[in-house]
Amino acid sequence: MQPEAYCVHRSFEPADPSQFEVDRHYLLYALEGTIRLEADGQRWTLPPARAALISAGHPITITVLSKLTSASVLFATEFTKAPDHVLTVFDMSPLARELVRTCRDWGPENGPLSPFAKRIFETLADVVHQLSLVPSQCVLPSPKSEQLKNAVQLTEQLAHADPTFEDIATQSNQSPRALARRFADEMSMTWREVLRHIRIMRAVEALATTDAQITEIAFAVGYGSLSGFNAAFRRQMQMSPTEYRASFTA
The missing domain is CATH 2.60.120.810 (Jelly Rolls)
Incomplete structure (x- = not known):
């Protein structure tokens, strides 16, 4: 037993x-x-x-x-x-x-x-x-159609670079209009919002599991400036990257 x-x-x-x-x-x-x-x-x-x-x-x-x-x-x-x-x-x-x-x-x-x-x-x-009373903000709705799954997977693969919505639509064999509609219908988000979530989720992982500098993490996940990264991180996580990392040693 x-x-x-x-x-x-x-x-x-x-x-x-x-x-x-x-x-x-x-x-x-x-x-x-x-x-x-x-x-x-x-x-x-x-x-x-x-x-x-x-x-x-x-x-x-x-x-x-x-x-x-x-x-x-x-x-x-x-x-x-x-x-x-x-x-x-x-x-x-x-x-x-x-x-x-x-x-x-x-x-x-x-x-x-x-x-x-x-x-x-x-x-x-x-x-x-x-x-568990304070659930993680790093969550995404699940795409339902194969077309949107492919687009989200491509976005994940290219998030560290500088992908455009048109690039993702072309590489997933969809028109930008059709793809935008799928993001709205299936995830209730724009592609740009999904890209931000993916980048911040990766930053959260790096902040919690590595000693990399915050500037290094910002560039590694796809942001071109530290200020842009800090603003996006705070918008999603309600705290700065520095505050978030400190929470793991408190």
């Missing part, structure tokens, strides 16, 4: 999208690598800076974008309260990261939890529930 809560520490190679569903509440956390998650018509990128809290019994789609090492925690439904949403992505605090690392000592094969281990898992459950 599996314990009330346990940690699964595994490595995965990059993989195409697959559906995932478990009968426990699930904290998905990547120590290394990046995952894309999709549920309820939205998509998130999950680097080591963030974690996802997934409600038991609800399917999500997972794409492993780069070689992945995860330390995920599964909670029996009677062990902790249910998450407020099917899937919530949030920034991990230093305390949450250390608790997950500690939980790696207890896997599904270890049997019933000791009183000490139970307190660790209960504390982690309380911490991640609190963190």
Whole structure:
């Protein structure tokens, strides 16, 4: 019989999208690598800076974008309260990261939890529930049509450069008018807004997982000036890049 809560520490190679569903509440956390998650018509990128809290019994789609090492925690439904949403992505605090690392000592094969281990898992459950009350702003609606999926994928590939909307339309074999309509109908966003989200999502990952200078990150994700990057970052994240990076050491 599996314990009330346990940690699964595994490595995965990059993989195409697959559906995932478990009968426990699930904290998905990547120590290394990046995952894309999709549920309820939205998509998130999950680097080591963030974690996802997934409600038991609800399917999500997972794409492993780069070689992945995860330390995920599964909670029996009677062990902790249910998450407020099917899937919530949030920034991990230093305390949450250390608790997950500690939980790696207890896997599904270890049997019933000791009183000490139970307190660790209960504390982690309380911490991640609190963190999930402030969900990540790095989220995009999922494109539905193949034409728009192709356009978004091209935008992701070229975001670090200086792509134009006309370039994306041409390379995805669509007219600019038809593509603009698909962005509005399927994502309720313009292409320029999607491009900004992609760039800021990448900047968030770099700020949380590297020591690169903010100016270096700004240019790497596709901005031509630091002031333009700072303004776009604050607009999406409600704080400056410096403030965001500081939050991971607070």
